[in-house]
Amino acid sequence: MAEAxxxxxxxxxxxxxxxxxxxWTVWFFIVLFLVYILRVxxxxxxxxxxxxxxxxxxxxxxxxxxxxxxxxxxxxxLIFEWWYFRKxxxxxxxxxxxxxxxxxxGGVDNNSSNNSNSSNGDSDSNRQSVSECKVWxxxxxxxxxxxxxxxxxxxxxxxxxxxxxxxxxQDHQTFFTCDSDHLRPADAIMQKAWRERNPQARIxxxxxxxxxxxxxxxxxxxxxxxxxxxxxxxxxxxxxxxAGDGCYxxxxxxxxxxxxxxxxxxxxxxxxxxxxxxLAMCARRLGxxxxxxxxxxxxxxxxxxxxxxxxxxxxLEALLExxxxxxxxxxxxxxxxxxxxxxxxICYTAALLKARAVSDKFSPEAASRRGLSTAEMNAVxxxxxxxxxxxxxxxxLLEMKSLILPPEHILKRGDSEAIAYAFFHLAHWKRVExxxxxxxxxxxxxxxxxxxxxxxxxxxxxxxxxxxTADRELLPSFHEVSVYPKKELPFFILFTAGLCSFTAMLxxxxxxxxxxxxxxxxxFLSTLFAPLNFIMEKVESxxxxxxxxxLTRI
Numbered sequence: 001m002a003e004a005x006x007x008x009x010x011x012x013x014x015x016x017x018x019x020x021x022x023x024w025t026v027w028f029f030i031v032l033f034l035v036y037i038l039r040v041x042x043x044x045x046x047x048x049x050x051x052x053x054x055x056x057x058x059x060x061x062x063x064x065x066x067x068x069x070x071x072x073x074x075x076x077x078l079i080f081e082w083w084y085f086r087k088x089x090x091x092x093x094x095x096x097x098x099x100x101x102x103x104x105x106g107g108v109d110n111n112s113s114n115n116s117n118s119s120n121g122d123s124d125s126n127r128q129s130v131s132e133c134k135v136w137x138x139x140x141x142x143x144x145x146x147x148x149x150x151x152x153x154x155x156x157x158x159x160x161x162x163x164x165x166x167x168x169x170q171d172h173q174t175f176f177t178c179d180s181d182h183l184r185p186a187d188a189i190m191q192k193a194w195r196e197r198n199p200q201a202r203i204x205x206x207x208x209x210x211x212x213x214x215x216x217x218x219x220x221x222x223x224x225x226x227x228x229x230x231x232x233x234x235x236x237x238x239x240x241x242x243a244g245d246g247c248y249x250x251x252x253x254x255x256x257x258x259x260x261x262x263x264x265x266x267x268x269x270x271x272x273x274x275x276x277x278x279l280a281m282c283a284r285r286l287g288x289x290x291x292x293x294x295x296x297x298x299x300x301x302x303x304x305x306x307x308x309x310x311x312x313x314x315x316l317e318a319l320l321e322x323x324x325x326x327x328x329x330x331x332x333x334x335x336x337x338x339x340x341x342x343x344x345x346i347c348y349t350a351a352l353l354k355a356r357a358v359s360d361k362f363s364p365e366a367a368s369r370r371g372l373s374t375a376e377m378n379a380v381x382x383x384x385x386x387x388x389x390x391x392x393x394x395x396x397l398l399e400m401k402s403l404i405l406p407p408e409h410i411l412k413r414g415d416s417e418a419i420a421y422a423f424f425h426l427a428h429w430k431r432v433e434x435x436x437x438x439x440x441x442x443x444x445x446x447x448x449x450x451x452x453x454x455x456x457x458x459x460x461x462x463x464x465x466x467x468x469t470a471d472r473e474l475l476p477s478f479h480e481v482s483v484y485p486k487k488e489l490p491f492f493i494l495f496t497a498g499l500c501s502f503t504a505m506l507x508x509x510x511x512x513x514x515x516x517x518x519x520x521x522x523x524f525l526s527t528l529f530a531p532l533n534f535i536m537e538k539v540e541s542x543x544x545x546x547x548x549x550x551l552t553r554i
Contacts, residue, residue: 064514067507074500081496133411133466135474137171138420139310140281140317141408145227151405159405163473167409169194175274176217178267180260186215193218199225216244216271223278234282241275248272273303277311284318293318313345320349320428329353342460343412344393344421347386352428352435354379359434364441380442385459387446389413392482394443396422397429398436401482407474414467415482416474453484 084092142148144160151159172194181187186209193205194217203226206218219240227233248268255265280295296315312335319328328349336346358376372380387394392415395401406420429435450456453463463484471481510517 064507064511067503067510071500071503071507074496074503078496078500133464133470135167135409135411135470137309138406138408138410139313140406140420140424142405143224143227143230143233145223145225146230146233148405149225150228157476157478159476160408161474161476164407164409169197175270176220176267178263180264186210186212186218190215190217190221193221214239214243216240216247216275219243220271220275220278230282230285234279234286237275237279237282241272241279244268244271244275269303269306273299273306273309277309277314281314284314284321289318289321293322310343313343316345316349317424317428320352320425323431325353325356341412342389344386344390344417345425347389348393348421348425351379351382351386351439352425352432354382355435355438356432359432359438362434362438362441379438380445383439383442384446384449387443388450388453388458389460390418390421391446391453391463391484392418393421394439395482397426398440399426404476404479409474411467411470411474413464414474415471418482419475 081092148159151157173191176194177187177191181191189205189209189212193202193209196202196205202221206215206221206226209215209218217240219236223233223236223240227236248265248271251261251265251268254261256262276295276299280292280299283289283295284292293315296311296318300311300315312331316328316331319325319331332346332350332353336342336350354375358373358379362376367376390413396403396418403423403426404419406423407416410417410420429439447453449458450463456462468481468483475481506517
């Protein structure tokens with residue numbers, strides 16, 4: 001019985017909601033009709049006459065104050081709406097309407113009604129969205145002491161956000177510590193140092209650890225944060241390599257003796273790979289590019305399973321510097337696979353290689369006359385593929401948007417990844433004759449293939465909606481975050497802007513020309529109510545006088 005009563009109430013509620021949703025126009029006219037019938041008992045005509053007399057006694061100063069106050073209030077609403085939109089990317093009024101007023105008016109969430117049918121189908125897309133919104137370690141990240149801090153000394157700006165540095169601290173604790181560190185005094189000190197927020201405290205802890213013994217992670221911290229030049233950092237990393245290699249060999253012999261030794265060997269492996277990779281990056285920074293390429297190849301051959309460091313992206317950049325395009329193509333053939341995660345480096349490097357084959361002779365005028373050749377079509381398709389993956393990159397490559405120092409972490413397909421890619425690869429695009437011209441002529445054509453990128457992609461999954469929020473956390477406040485797709489101004493911002501301007505204009509005109517505006521207002525109101533008066537006269541002429549008299553007496 002209780003279930004039957006609940007079902008009846010639900011049906012009654014749904015009927016009421018349906019009637020409110022679809023029959024509100026009928027209700028509106030019924031209310032108007034009843035008000036007209038009851039105009040005599042309610043003394044509507046007398047009240048309207050009183051209101052009319054009151055309005056006629058008002059001076060123009062009242063209308064000036066009224067319109068001025070309306071302009072002020074709408075202006076304040078406009079300022080608040082604009083601030084809310086710039087900060088959160090949505091309209092406050094629309095958000096309140098959808099979140100609070102829509103349920104009261106009977107709005108039903110389609111997702112909840114179809115949840116049982118679509119939960120399995122949506123699970124894959126949800127997992128993909130989560131993976132695409134994951135923040136990744138930037139494989140080309142700079143050195144804090146030798147590069148980021150020098151930028152701060154020169155400009156007075158902080159290139160790294162607290163969120164970005166906090167993620168780096170978590171990475172260091174994951175890669176450079178293990179549960180058995182408390183058994184070794186130097187490692188125990190470094191375990192606390194990686195959690196320390198104050199840079200000077202971290203550096204002091206590293207020196208303290210080195211006083212006990214040769215600690216590889218202490219050298220890493222000093223190379224990253226205390227060294228003021230790349231040469232100093234390289235010297236410290238070489239000392240770290242000597243200490244880290246010894247620890248790695250010792251733990252390699254003991255790794256099968258228990259889980260504790262296995263965790264220690266895993267930590268020592270991460271430390272050794274990190275040191276060798278940073279040494280290769282130091283060689284690349286100091287101009288010894290061939291040496292850097294050899295070190296990266298040896299590292300990838302020695303530790304083929306450690307793909308988390310994305311060393312192949314460092315290798316691609318170094319090979320492009322050497323203009324070894326055949327070797328670049330060989331690396332892409334291995335890593336630009338449908339089963340592997342993509343990145344801006346892979347997609348745009350593939351596009352650069354295909355553009356290189358045709359860009360020196362490409363002319364948009366000639367292409368429009370004769371059409372695109374097969375090679376040109378392949379290059380354009382590669383550019384469209386790259387732009388679909390990360391649409392923020394072209395503006396940096398074409399220097400339509402200023403570059404900043406890349407963060408230590410990036411969001412794939414986001415503005416942070418675009419900055420990290422363009423910071424190192426802009427020179428490679430400029431070196432290929434006509435490549436930037438081809439990119440300039442073709443990159444915007446991508447958006448015609450994906451008119452609704454948040455709903456459906458062409459070669460990739462739909463563009464994730466979380467990139468703007470994550471990029472604002474990763475990038476410094478002085479950088480204007482690139483937003484895709486570009487958000488249009490909400491309706492209520494445009495509405496309040498128009499209302500504020502219109503009421504301000506009325507206040508000014510009423511103050512300057514009070515008599516003329518009074519005449520205009522009367523003419524406007526008479527014109528506005530003319531159709532209603534015409535309809536009422538027709539209704540009175542059509543209905544019989546006796547029936548109309550009986551209705552008015554109800």
